[in-house]
Amino acid sequence: MDEIDAQGRQLLTDRPALTKVRLLVFREREPGDVDSDPWFPRLSVTIKRAGSDDTLWRWTTHGLPVDFQEPPPYGEDMLLEKYFELEKPAKSPRGLEAVFLLEPGATNRGKVSKFSASLYLYPNSLEDRGVQVGVLDFTEGLKATAVPLYFRVNFPW
Numbered sequence: 001m002d003e004i005d006a007q008g009r010q011l012l013t014d015r016p017a018l019t020k021v022r023l024l025v026f027r028e029r030e031p032g033d034v035d036s037d038p039w040f041p042r043l044s045v046t047i048k049r050a051g052s053d054d055t056l057w058r059w060t061t062h063g064l065p066v067d068f069q070e071p072p073p074y075g076e077d078m079l080l081e082k083y084f085e086l087e088k089p090a091k092s093p094r095g096l097e098a099v100f101l102l103e104p105g106a107t108n109r110g111k112v113s114k115f116s117a118s119l120y121l122y123p124n125s126l127e128d129r130g131v132q133v134g135v136l137d138f139t140e141g142l143k144a145t146a147v148p149l150y151f152r153v154n155f156p157w
Contacts, residue, residue, distance in 0.1 A: 017089035020122035021047070021057055022130065025080040028114040038072035040110020040144055042103040043117060047086070047133065050097040050154050056088050066106040083126065093121060093155045098134035100151040102142070110144035 023045060029036050044060040059082070061073035074080055090096060098119055104110060115138040122130040134153040 015092060016123040016128075017091055018093065018121040018123055018131065019086050019089045020124075020126055020130075021082075021084040021086060022120040022122065022126060023059065023080075023082045023084070024116075024118045024120075025074070025082075026078060026114065026116040027074050027080070027112050028078050029111075030113050033111075036112070037105040037107045037110030037144065038074065039066055039105030040107075040112065041115065041142060041147060042105055044099075044101040044103070045117070045119060045134075046099040046101075047090075047119070047121075048097050048099065050095050054088075056086050056090060056096070057084060059084065068106075086121075090121065093131050093133055096133065096155050098153040100134060100136050100149075100153075102136075102147045102149040104144045104147055108144045111141065112138070113141045114139055115142045 025043065039062060042061055042064070045058070046055060047057045048055045062070070100117060100119075115136070117134075117136045118132065119134040120130040120132050122128055133155070134151075136151060
């Protein structure tokens with residue numbers, strides 16, 4: 001048991017810098033709901049150092065105003081998975097802040113029956129063990145009349 005504890009402590013001190021970001025978004029509409037806004041919700045995610053304006057990474061599903069020449073960000077699939085590089089590596093998730101912003105899509109008629117967004121940080125490879133840095137779950141649905149919503153997830157110093 002002492003060997004396992006020692007190995008865990010060593011991982012905390014010798015952890016490689018976190019450089020990769022994985023964003024998973026699950027979005028489900030009611031079957032046959034063709035009137036709902038396919039651009040809803042507009043999701044913006046930022047990773048920054050808590051208490052500062054030092055941004056490590058930022059991403060948004062789509063710009064404003066909506067460019068209807070482009071396909072909606074969520075497409076027909078229920079799962080959107082994106083991979084990115086951090087602009088500045090982080091040694092640890094401690095002292096980081098994940099910020100999620102949900103806004104209306106192209107109209108105020110948007111609604112989904114389920115919505116979830118999960119954010120992970122990884123060291124050199126996505127095959128390595130990652131750290132979950134933020135999760136949003138709306139298991140009972142979400143409507144455009146309920147946004148904008150702003151969420152901050154802080155990590156202890």
